[in-house]
Amino acid sequence: DAMVIQNPRYQVTQFGKPVTLSCSQTLNHNVMYWYQQKSSQAPKLLFHYYDKDFNNEADTPDNFQSRRPNTSFCFLDIRSPGLGDAAMYLCATSRGRAQETQYFGPGTRLLVL
Amino acid sequence: GQSLEQPSEVTAVEGAIVQINCTYQTSGFYGLSWYQQHDGGAPTFLSYNALDGLEETGRFSSFLSRSDSYGYLLLQELQMKDSASYFCAVGSSTGFQKLVFGTGTRLLVSP
Numbered sequence: 001d002a003m004v005i006q007n008p009r010y011q012v013t014q015f016g017k018p019v020t021l022s023c024s025q026t027l028n029h030n031v032m033y034w035y036q037q038k039s040s041q042a043p044k045l046l047f048h049y050y051d052k053d054f055n056n057e058a059d060t061p062d063n064f065q066s067r068r069p070n071t072s073f074c075f076l077d078i079r080s081p082g083l084g085d086a087a088m089y090l091c092a093t094s095r096g097r098a099q100e101t102q103y104f105g106p107g108t109r110l111l112v113l
Numbered sequence: 114g115q116s117l118e119q120p121s122e123v124t125a126v127e128g129a130i131v132q133i134n135c136t137y138q139t140s141g142f143y144g145l146s147w148y149q150q151h152d153g154g155a156p157t158f159l160s161y162n163a164l165d166g167l168e169e170t171g172r173f174s175s176f177l178s179r180s181d182s183y184g185y186l187l188l189q190e191l192q193m194k195d196s197a198s199y200f201c202a203v204g205s206s207t208g209f210q211k212l213v214f215g216t217g218t219r220l221l222v223s224p
Binding site: 042044048 | 158
């Protein structure tokens with residue numbers, strides 16, 4: 001089945017140790033999004049790619065970076081994780097620029113020790 | 114800016130009907146979406162309203178009034194599996210039509 005896949009599902013890292021989360025999709029969608037979601041809060045958009053065009057949210061810390069080497073894959077790099085970065089990280093896709101349905105992956109829960 | 118308000122929690126019993134309201138403030142309104150999220154799971158799309166009125170999909174219906182900047186999600190014949198968080202979301206044209214999510218409503222369905 002076509003889907004959005006995130007690996008790993010759980011990631012433990014140490015304070016200040018770089019970590020990379022990955023997302024892949026078989027939907028061939030143009031847009032890929034990264035959200036951060038903390039407990040009992042709404043998903044917060046960090047950035048998104050439309051094809052290769054990167055769009056950063058104004059309030060996304062510089063500590064968060066992203067790469068999209070091809071249509072199918074997108075990575076979230078956290079350069080120096082802090083305790084406040086512990087959260088669920090959700091990847092989502094959509095076909096294009098219209099407000100269309102977003103398809104979410106299962107998420108990666110990040111724990112920072 | 115954009116903001117969406119929802120009740121934080123709603124409780125109901127199996128078989129009942131519940132309505133989750135959403136009021137929003139946004140520029141360049143393009144529609145109101147609803148997503149369901151079970152604990153530990155990913156959000157899944159439920160419905161989308163671009164025009165005023167009611168959209169029905171099985172047990173779930175969604176309503177929009179653009180003049181009132183208001184919408185709601187109606188869940189009928191509640192089942193235990195409907196216990197989840199429900200988010201409304203709007204898209205707006207700020208260079209790119211992305212979703213901004215509401216604060217979320219936690220629905221608890223009891224036997």
